[in-house]
Amino acid sequence: MGATDGAKRLTREAAPTILKLPVLPISYGDAEHFLSALEGRVVPASWRGGLAITYHAGGTDAAKAHIVVKSDWSLKTLYDVVAVMKGSEHPDQWVLRGNHHDGWVFGASDPLSGHVAMMAEAKAIGQLVKSGWRPKRTLVYLSWDGEEPMLLGSTEWAETHAAELKKKALVYINTDGNARGFLRVEGSHSLESYVAKVATDVVDPQTGVSVDARRRAHAMTASGSAGANERAKEVGKIAADPSKDYPLDALGSGSDYSSFLQHLGIASLNVGYGGEGSGGGVYHSAYDTWEHHSKFVDPGFAYAGALAKTTGRLVLRMSEADLPVQRYGDFANTVATYLDEVKKLADKKREEQTAQARMFAANAFKLSDDPTLSSGLPTPLKAVPYFNFAPIENAVVRLKASAKAYDAALAAKGAALPAATKGKLVELAGRTEQALLMEPGLPGGRGWYKNMIYAPGRLTGYGAKTLPGVREAIEDERWTDVDTYAAMIGKALTAYADRLDEGVALINGPSASAKAPGAR
Numbered sequence: 001m002g003a004t005d006g007a008k009r010l011t012r013e014a015a016p017t018i019l020k021l022p023v024l025p026i027s028y029g030d031a032e033h034f035l036s037a038l039e040g041r042v043v044p045a046s047w048r049g050g051l052a053i054t055y056h057a058g059g060t061d062a063a064k065a066h067i068v069v070k071s072d073w074s075l076k077t078l079y080d081v082v083a084v085m086k087g088s089e090h091p092d093q094w095v096l097r098g099n100h101h102d103g104w105v106f107g108a109s110d111p112l113s114g115h116v117a118m119m120a121e122a123k124a125i126g127q128l129v130k131s132g133w134r135p136k137r138t139l140v141y142l143s144w145d146g147e148e149p150m151l152l153g154s155t156e157w158a159e160t161h162a163a164e165l166k167k168k169a170l171v172y173i174n175t176d177g178n179a180r181g182f183l184r185v186e187g188s189h190s191l192e193s194y195v196a197k198v199a200t201d202v203v204d205p206q207t208g209v210s211v212d213a214r215r216r217a218h219a220m221t222a223s224g225s226a227g228a229n230e231r232a233k234e235v236g237k238i239a240a241d242p243s244k245d246y247p248l249d250a251l252g253s254g255s256d257y258s259s260f261l262q263h264l265g266i267a268s269l270n271v272g273y274g275g276e277g278s279g280g281g282v283y284h285s286a287y288d289t290w291e292h293h294s295k296f297v298d299p300g301f302a303y304a305g306a307l308a309k310t311t312g313r314l315v316l317r318m319s320e321a322d323l324p325v326q327r328y329g330d331f332a333n334t335v336a337t338y339l340d341e342v343k344k345l346a347d348k349k350r351e352e353q354t355a356q357a358r359m360f361a362a363n364a365f366k367l368s369d370d371p372t373l374s375s376g377l378p379t380p381l382k383a384v385p386y387f388n389f390a391p392i393e394n395a396v397v398r399l400k401a402s403a404k405a406y407d408a409a410l411a412a413k414g415a416a417l418p419a420a421t422k423g424k425l426v427e428l429a430g431r432t433e434q435a436l437l438m439e440p441g442l443p444g445g446r447g448w449y450k451n452m453i454y455a456p457g458r459l460t461g462y463g464a465k466t467l468p469g470v471r472e473a474i475e476d477e478r479w480t481d482v483d484t485y486a487a488m489i490g491k492a493l494t495a496y497a498d499r500l501d502e503g504v505a506l507i508n509g510p511s512a513s514a515k516a517p518g519a520r
């Protein structure tokens, strides 16, 4: 339910998502007073910050502070700007494209550097229309309000129009702050090859090669640098192999795609350039200004242009393609890697617990502790049972087979299909991602997040957790949830595979499916 004019509202006390402890960011100048008043033990090296003080924890009553937090709880009206251009052939198939317009202060980098690219893109499409061209599908351009406080403008709009969006939306393409550097795209893995094709067609403003070639070169060199993590090494290997598409990263949260992907199950992308501008330090502050952005983050606005060319192509290819742009093998293979990861995570947890139990049995924590400055005992880890991953394992096998059959059938027969069948296939592809939604959503008061594959982590802020119901249950020692959510993920992937089979049946036509009744 969107927070529209007449919507029923919870009181603050009744709202389970408003935490009971007030949280307030403060400046380092204020923090220094509090931190330097602490007199307890010197904290471990990894807890220390950059202030010119010795960092202590705890201490005496002298370090007690009385803090009053005043919050403005009044209701404010948000203004989303929604521009719709009706499609000439498939008006009920929508391509959604958005960026927020609100900023914490001036917001030159965040969000306006992405927003101007979206405006440029819309202007170019407007010029095409003046020349007599019409998009085949409906384009919906969305300029969001209230992103910074809590993705509010996009969330309320998505909730208000949920039923219609679930019927009509094919994709949501998001941008936000943008900077000089390398193309970065996160999103639904069925869209991986479509994004990769667009990236090979956009020219990098600094080097003249494609933005795909440039990001591949960057990933290759970064994977060889000291401190490269496992993922960077893996991406570097893929980037070095020209037969492979550059991989998408999974979406967590922190911008307006959340409602579309994680609540409504609409395939989503988040697109931006970055890595070479010097934007550090001004994020969300009064120093994120036009002067700063134009001088240090994207001089000459070259990458605003590159972004408009990238997202403009994504929008137009989705709106003009006769056939689905999805390639489901990429999704199936990616989910298989997530399954491997959670299985390894469970094994690692089990080994850690076994090792710790051995240390407790040998009284090792007590005996190794400094008796004059005790750190106390660690919290005992819970014994880790063996989980039933079979529902996901079986569903992944099925998903891989269905994806392979779909991709092959579409490649072989797609082009020759009648226009009506092509249209139906695109519509079905738009709905396919919704199979990943499961009631009652994620546990722990996070039922709003219904996508069983992609979610922001409960404690990771912007970071993604894939197969979140299982991964976070293992991390948090909620063992019964592991099996419960493994079953739900299995169901979601099977429902997804069912839709792919529906697509294969459409491609093969009634005569083919009559020959093989019930073939799955």
Ligand SMILES: [Zn+2]
Pocket: 100, 110, 111, 147, 176, 177, 255
């Ligand atoms: Zn932003």
